[in-house]
Amino acid sequence: MLRLLLLLFIMLLPACAGRTPVPVLESAVPGAVVETISATVVLSLRTAEKNMSARGVMLYRRPDQMRLVLLSPFGTTVMEALLHGEQLTLAYPSNGVAYRGVVKELPAASGQQGFAMLHWVLASDPPEGAPLDGLVERRTERGDLEQITLKNGLVVEKELPGGEQVRYRNHTVLSGVLLPLELQMINRDGDRIRLQLEEPEVNQPIDDQSFTLLLQGLRLLPLSELKAR
């Protein structure tokens, strides 16, 4: 009996060895792209002056809409951001104030320069015809020459001549779409921003209302007047 079990074990061993886990990334549908994301997030910011992090919710809709709500430990809203094209609105309900303007008006010392990188960061599809592994260069929508690092067909890092960097980590496949669950950004001032997606939903419909920021009761100021908090 023991010999029979041993024989069975030996016979089964190669079969088991042949069943190596299929990499989850192989379940991605070729050509499928992110149209929308809805996720809870943890956002961490480290600058020379401060180190902060907060949990919140992020919505994204291709090509250029993003809404971010950051929450206090008690669940109340600390900050809201709405990015639509180049238009950025930042609202601080507890201070009764909001700021609006084009992204390039963000003051350098506002601590919010990460928003200026966001369009570039969210464009994480590999260039057409790019190799599976290696470095390629591509011209961005704003005309900068970006350097892209690919690994196993995934964009894992991008860099701009000005020193901005983004690293894409913890890729997964949701609804057939490849999605990095962690984005690590470094802006030209050396500020480090980390965005982690939790329980994301991909390519589910998001209504227009979700990309509308209610500023009722808030004093609206130009984005150029934003100060560090």
Add this chain to the structure above:
Amino acid sequence: MKYVIRGILAVLIWGHAALADAASLTPLEGLDFLRRSFQGLTDFSAELTQEKHLTILKKKLVMQGVIRFKKPDRFLMELDPPYSSKVLLKDTVLEQRLGAKGERQRIVLPPEQALSRWLGTLDKPITTVPEGMEVRADQTGRQTSVTIRPAKGGHLKELTVVLLDDGTLRRLVLEEQGGDRTVMTFRKTRKNIGLTEADFRLE
């Protein structure tokens, strides 16, 4: 940061109101009763479920954890995975760690925002309801709810506290102007249990 302090105060003040058997209270009686009930407290702990209803999110976020408080100036809130976080306030020093691998962050609050200073204001008798504030209290069965509407213009639209008839905090509801809502439900509340400094660590 003001939200953190206000949230802590809301939990502390209303968390331990020993409710009398009055069916209804005037606004002033309600506020003053809450203040007096807090004076007999040295520490407490409770299990917490925090539900966040965001207008932009179809599903609600449900977080579980514990809170602890010790007079005069210690407060801790720890939430479990998948939304793990830990917040520790030692008077003017706020420390926080978000996520399992999150870095510790430390913020020193200005003296006027010190927890001990805020709690010190509770020693003073309440003689008037603050201007613009609306307060109402309702009793249903074993539960009493106190709803406070702050003066107009603030981001917080309404705060509701639900207590059992033995004064145990049952629920805290924060409603914001934009329609977002946070419901905190407390269980297994234990008062004056001799919490020590070891119960207030961020590790």
